Amino acid sequence: xxxxxxxxxxxxxxxxxxxxxxxxxxxxxxxxxxxxxxxxxxxxxxxxxxxxxxxxxxxxxxxxxxxxxxxxxxxxxxxxxxxxxxxxxxxxxxxxxxxxxxxxxxxxxxxxxxxxxxxxxxxxxxxxxxxxxxxxxxxxxxxxxxxxxxxxxxxxxxxxxxxxxxxxxxxxxxxxxxxxxxxxxxxxxxxxxxxxxxxxxxxxxxxxxxxx
Amino acid sequence: xxxxxxxxxxxxxxxxxxxxxxxxxxxxxxxxxxxxxxxxxxxxxxxxxxxxxxxxxxxxxxxxxxxxxxxxxxxxxxxxxxxxxxxxxxxxxxxxxxxxxxxxxxxxxxxxxxxxxxxxxxxxxxxxxxxxxxxxxxxxxxxxxxxxxxxxxxxxxxxxxxxxxxxxxxxxxxxxxxxxxxxxxxxxxxxxxxxxxxxxxxxxxxxxxxxx
DNA sequence: GTACGTTTTGAGCATCTGCTCAAAACGTAC
DNA sequence: GTACGTTTTGAGCAGATGCTCAAAACGTAC
Numbered sequence: 001x002x003x004x005x006x007x008x009x010x011x012x013x014x015x016x017x018x019x020x021x022x023x024x025x026x027x028x029x030x031x032x033x034x035x036x037x038x039x040x041x042x043x044x045x046x047x048x049x050x051x052x053x054x055x056x057x058x059x060x061x062x063x064x065x066x067x068x069x070x071x072x073x074x075x076x077x078x079x080x081x082x083x084x085x086x087x088x089x090x091x092x093x094x095x096x097x098x099x100x101x102x103x104x105x106x107x108x109x110x111x112x113x114x115x116x117x118x119x120x121x122x123x124x125x126x127x128x129x130x131x132x133x134x135x136x137x138x139x140x141x142x143x144x145x146x147x148x149x150x151x152x153x154x155x156x157x158x159x160x161x162x163x164x165x166x167x168x169x170x171x172x173x174x175x176x177x178x179x180x181x182x183x184x185x186x187x188x189x190x191x192x193x194x195x196x197x198x199x200x201x202x203x204x205x206x207x208x209x210x211x212x
Numbered sequence: 213x214x215x216x217x218x219x220x221x222x223x224x225x226x227x228x229x230x231x232x233x234x235x236x237x238x239x240x241x242x243x244x245x246x247x248x249x250x251x252x253x254x255x256x257x258x259x260x261x262x263x264x265x266x267x268x269x270x271x272x273x274x275x276x277x278x279x280x281x282x283x284x285x286x287x288x289x290x291x292x293x294x295x296x297x298x299x300x301x302x303x304x305x306x307x308x309x310x311x312x313x314x315x316x317x318x319x320x321x322x323x324x325x326x327x328x329x330x331x332x333x334x335x336x337x338x339x340x341x342x343x344x345x346x347x348x349x350x351x352x353x354x355x356x357x358x359x360x361x362x363x364x365x366x367x368x369x370x371x372x373x374x375x376x377x378x379x380x381x382x383x384x385x386x387x388x389x390x391x392x393x394x395x396x397x398x399x400x401x402x403x404x405x406x407x408x409x410x411x412x413x414x415x416x417x418x419x420x421x422x423x424x
Numbered sequence: 425g426t427a428c429g430t431t432t433t434g435a436g437c438a439t440c441t442g443c444t445c446a447a448a449a450c451g452t453a454c
Numbered sequence: 455g456t457a458c459g460t461t462t463t464g465a466g467c468a469g470a471t472g473c474t475c476a477a478a479a480c481g482t483a484c
Contacts, residue, residue, distance in 0.1 A: 002460095006461075028443080029442095038464075040463070044461075044462080048442075049443090215430080239471060240471080240472065249432080252473085255473060260472080
């Protein structure tokens with residue numbers, strides 16, 4: 001078998017193992033058992049288990065980013081965006097993609113070497129969502145108001161948190177998804193605005209846009 | 213030494229070990245080494261390493277909840293709430309409490325037995341923040357608009373996500389904290405409101421409150 | 425001081441981990 | 455068919471893991 005085909009087999013087996021056994025249960029032997037090959041193959045092709053894990057997250061991320069980009073680009077209204085994103089999130093849940101990513105993130109948190117590399121694979125996905133948000137909100141208003149870095153951080157945090165919670169408490173995962181949470185936060189802010197309790201710093205720009 | 217005192221020593225050593233070595237590095241031997249006692253003590257007093265880990269999160273949670281409750285109750289305005297909560301979050305960061313909780317959460321995600329037990333220890337803390345939010349927003353408007361469960365879920369998710377991100381990318385943790393993210397999300401919603409792009413479902417209640 | 429229940433220890437077991445390595449199997453070119 | 459480079463294997467190493475257990479140390483009551 002060619003080298004590339006085998007690498008793919010290893011990556012596939014790694015993904016399956018994480019899905020079924022969790023990140024802590026994903027050892028070289030567990031991967032090899034699930035893929036039905038010798039565990040030494042992993043070291044021959046990837047050098048270490050960590051490197052195989054990283055290949056697995058890259059693969060998962062790549063597919064996911066592609067799917068999100070396809071479905072989210074060109075969306076015209078915020079309600080549409082929410083509906084589509086909720087669908088995507090639900091699909092991720094069902095396919096077990098969230099398990100993989102969350103497990104990998106969780107396993108890498110605190111690992112000073114793996115952490116930044118995981119963000120590398122995670123950030124482009126956030127960027128897709130941010131781009132869609134920008135399209136919907138309208139470029140100029142968006143640019144003036146929200147520094148991209150902060151927005152990315154906030155959205156990343158919410159996404160990650162929802163995924164992690166979904167695993168801590170799987171029973172609730174179905175009904176309360178990512179954009180449900182975003183909607184709830186949005187509602188809080190609406191109440192604050194309605195009752196005059198606007199969070200600081202109150203950006204004067206908002207008022208201007210509202211008046212214009 | 214009395215049984216209780218020794219149990220406390222073990223819990224303390226467990227917390228310190230998680231702080232310094234991460235959840236994956238926290239083995240019975242590592243805990244015993246750090247606390248300078250025999251590892252068999254852990255099994256004599258707790259029965260298993262997992263049970264010692266759970267005692268550690270209970271202890272950490274209890275302290276944290278107390279501190280949050282003391283500082284957040286009686287707060288009158290939203291800006292005050294944000295400022296105090298940001299302080300608390302910063303302190304948690306510096307003391308390493310976030311490391312412990314995030315590591316424990318991450319380690320337990322996917323573990324069907326430990327997950328729900330961790331939420332048990334985690335939820336009361338969220339509740340403290342929710343109570344403070346309710347006080348600031350004003351009871352009746354709050355009750356009408358946001359089902360408590362959804363709010364708890366959203367806030368939990370955001371808190372968890374920020375903590376996890378802080379560990380993936382420690383360099384950014386200092387400047388962008390939890391309530392910074394919440395503020396950013398709030399700003400997004402403000403723009404949406406200003407530009408007329410109100411997320412669905414548009415709650416009629418909000419409009420009513422705004423008009424009244 | 426001796427007896428007794430609790431607490432602490434050191435050694436050890438079975439099993440797991442990442443990883444190495446020599447030998448075997450394979451594919452291909454001649 | 456033989457030779458050669460690539461791929462795959464089985465066995466094994468050193469070290470770690472959770473946990474057990476008999477024996478030692480300890481505290482206290484008499």
